[in-house]
Amino acid sequence: MKKNISIIIGLVLALSMTFVLAGCGSDEVTITAIGSTTVGPIAQTLADKYEENNDVLIDIQGGGSSVGVSKALEQACDIGMASRELKDSEKGQGLIEHVIARDGIAVIVNNSNTVSELSLDQIKSIFKKEITNWNEVGGVDAPIVVCAREAGSGTRAAFMEIANIYEKDADGNEIDLIDGDVISDSNGALKASVVGNENTIGFLSLGLLDEEVKGIVVEGVAPTVANVLTGEYSISRPLLLLTSGEENEEANAFIDFILSEEGQDIVEEEKYIRVD
Amino acid sequence: MKQKNEICIDKKSKKNNLYEKVFRNIFLVCACFSILCVVIIIVFIFKTGAPAFFEIGMFDFIFGSEWNPSANAFGILTMIVASILGTLGAVIVGALIGVFVAIFLAELSPKWLYKIIKPAIELLAGIPSVVYGFFGLMIIVPNIQKIFNAPDGHGLLAVIFILIIMILPTIVNISENAIRSVPREFKEGSLAIGASHIQTIFKVLIPSAKSGILSSIVLGTGRAIGETMAVILVAGCATRFPTSLTSSVRTLTANIALEMGYATGLHREALFATGIVLFLFIMIINIILTILINKGVKNNAE
Numbered sequence A: 001m002k003k004n005i006s007i008i009i010g011l012v013l014a015l016s017m018t019f020v021l022a023g024c025g026s027d028e029v030t031i032t033a034i035g036s037t038t039v040g041p042i043a044q045t046l047a048d049k050y051e052e053n054n055d056v057l058i059d060i061q062g063g064g065s066s067v068g069v070s071k072a073l074e075q076a077c078d079i080g081m082a083s084r085e086l087k088d089s090e091k092g093q094g095l096i097e098h099v100i101a102r103d104g105i106a107v108i109v110n111n112s113n114t115v116s117e118l119s120l121d122q123i124k125s126i127f128k129k130e131i132t133n134w135n136e137v138g139g140v141d142a143p144i145v146v147c148a149r150e151a152g153s154g155t156r157a158a159f160m161e162i163a164n165i166y167e168k169d170a171d172g173n174e175i176d177l178i179d180g181d182v183i184s185d186s187n188g189a190l191k192a193s194v195v196g197n198e199n200t201i202g203f204l205s206l207g208l209l210d211e212e213v214k215g216i217v218v219e220g221v222a223p224t225v226a227n228v229l230t231g232e233y234s235i236s237r238p239l240l241l242l243t244s245g246e247e248n249e250e251a252n253a254f255i256d257f258i259l260s261e262e263g264q265d266i267v268e269e270e271k272y273i274r275v276d
Numbered sequence B: 001m002k003q004k005n006e007i008c009i010d011k012k013s014k015k016n017n018l019y020e021k022v023f024r025n026i027f028l029v030c031a032c033f034s035i036l037c038v039v040i041i042i043v044f045i046f047k048t049g050a051p052a053f054f055e056i057g058m059f060d061f062i063f064g065s066e067w068n069p070s071a072n073a074f075g076i077l078t079m080i081v082a083s084i085l086g087t088l089g090a091v092i093v094g095a096l097i098g099v100f101v102a103i104f105l106a107e108l109s110p111k112w113l114y115k116i117i118k119p120a121i122e123l124l125a126g127i128p129s130v131v132y133g134f135f136g137l138m139i140i141v142p143n144i145q146k147i148f149n150a151p152d153g154h155g156l157l158a159v160i161f162i163l164i165i166m167i168l169p170t171i172v173n174i175s176e177n178a179i180r181s182v183p184r185e186f187k188e189g190s191l192a193i194g195a196s197h198i199q200t201i202f203k204v205l206i207p208s209a210k211s212g213i214l215s216s217i218v219l220g221t222g223r224a225i226g227e228t229m230a231v232i233l234v235a236g237c238a239t240r241f242p243t244s245l246t247s248s249v250r251t252l253t254a255n256i257a258l259e260m261g262y263a264t265g266l267h268r269e270a271l272f273a274t275g276i277v278l279f280l281f282i283m284i285i286n287i288i289l290t291i292l293i294n295k296g297v298k299n300n301a302e
Helices: A002-023 A039-053 A065-074 A120-127 A154-162 A187-195 A225-230 A249-259 A261-269 B002-056 B058-063 B077-108 B111-126 B129-147 B156-180 B184-192 B197-208 B210-226 B229-235 B252-259 B265-301
Strands: A029-035 A056-063 A079-082 A096-110 A145-149 A166-168 A174-176 A182-184 A200-205 A213-215 A236-243
Touching: A029 A039, A029 A065, A029 A249, A039 A056, A039 A079, A039 A096, A039 A236, A039 A249, A039 A261, A056 A065, A056 A249, A065 A079, A065 A154, A065 A236, A079 A249, A096 A154, A096 A187, A096 A225, A096 A249, A096 A261, A120 A145, A145 A154, A145 A187, A154 A174, A154 A200, A154 A236, A182 A187, A187 A200, A187 A213, A236 A249, A249 A261, B002 B058, B002 B265, B058 B077, B058 B265, B077 B111, B077 B156, B077 B197, B077 B210, B077 B229, B077 B252, B077 B265, B111 B156, B129 B156, B129 B229, B156 B210, B156 B229, B184 B197, B197 B210, B210 B265, B229 B252, B252 B265
Parallel strands: A029 A056, A029 A079, A145 A182, A145 A200
Antiparallel strands: A079 A236, A096 A200, A096 A213, A096 A236, A166 A174
16 A cells, blocks of 8 residues: 555656746747648748747648638637738738738649640639530540639638639629538648549649649639739739737737748748848 | 454455455446446537527428538438438448458358458458548549549449448457357257258357347447548548449538538537537437347346
8 A cells, every 4th residue: 555655646746847847947938820721831831941040940830721710719829820812801800911912813724634725714714513514625635623622721811702603692702612522631731632633623822833634724824922922913912910919919010020031031942022 | 463463354355345446436436437428428428419400490400302512401311311221221221241251250261261261351440441541532533533433432332332342340259259159069960861961051040149249239230420531531521311332422421521610600509500400310220129139138047
């Protein structure tokens, strides 16, 4: 009995020691940024650079733009990330919007797809499932598999707005008409879906476009950063960092770094559009 | 001397009594804690989800076929159908395979093969569901597209496949235990009167192990209907009625997990109401389980 008691006391002491030590750890401040899977990668690159010279830990999490907005509104994170404009219902609640970059949205197909050009009307019909076979737009005889994002995605919302794949109801609300066959919950997952099947079409943040997928030429304009800058490539949206009205020194310092010349240089390197 | 001993014994029994009381109370507190957790979860889900039933209308919610939050349309019929079809498909095939594997392990396998298969199945049981989903995404989905000539491999068939693999360990383990716990006299008696081994298995052992096998199947059904992460990765998640085995589907669980992060207002309440519907499904399954097991106990007692 005495042996058992001493073992139990020893364990309890050890447990409490670990808690005390964990609490007395370094004085590092943690900034959490939650939301858009488009802003996530560029935010991570900027955070890595910022952490080199500052004693903060920046934690980037995904979930999609709507998650970012709702967490920022609840003040459950320091920074909310969104890749679309705020809706009317989200404005006026004390959120401060910081535009850190602009990003295009590329319409992507599998590399083996023979189609390279589409008009905005064709894109709209494809995503509404009015055109269902690739041979209707100049490709092979194969069914079109539409890859889309979850309903709360900023990329989806921005794409829907700009490509006009919605209709307004009686109260002026925009009803999303994108009819996806395969729904992915992040830019990366959607890209993987398009890579894995020759008949797919989807939409992707321009900053993540590379040789694994083919970017469609829309209305005769190729999806490149240069074309977004000149405005010829019309499908683009701002990348936002949202802070609540409260004074958050560390978060504001990080955002200042992003908007500085050094931060915007990194933005440009990563194939996004700088805003300074 | 005698008095001293008596005092020593008295002290010891008082100490024992104290230990008894203390530990009994600790166990009581733990039991109450688990009851408390269940009650809190039920109350929270019903409180948050019930208003949605009234705002959307019970009939429109359960039998509505359009789920489009931006259009304020919250009908979950497509997802109920997807959940039911996926679970039914998985359980029918999974139960068949599972019970046969259990029979093999309990009655027919040589010892060296048993030593290989049993740990393999227990390992299957321990794999996290997101790993199953990843395996499904990388291997099952592309192969379904190739073999069935489908536009895309994500869909109902992929869901059923994955769920079968996931519920197999549950069914095999519990069914095997049930078959092994049939009294030896039953088997010996049947063999003694001239029945073959296979006849004995199907006519004597399986009926005797019925309630155990049934409870394993119902546990498997519970797991299948509640599976979320693996399903999201392979199901396609379109909010449509499945028209073929390879149609993209969205189950009730996948719907909740996909949209809960950002849903607000009525959308959020609708997702909790979906949780209530799921909860009711599982309750119905458990009630069926209890009835079937009680029937089995009664039959065995006769």
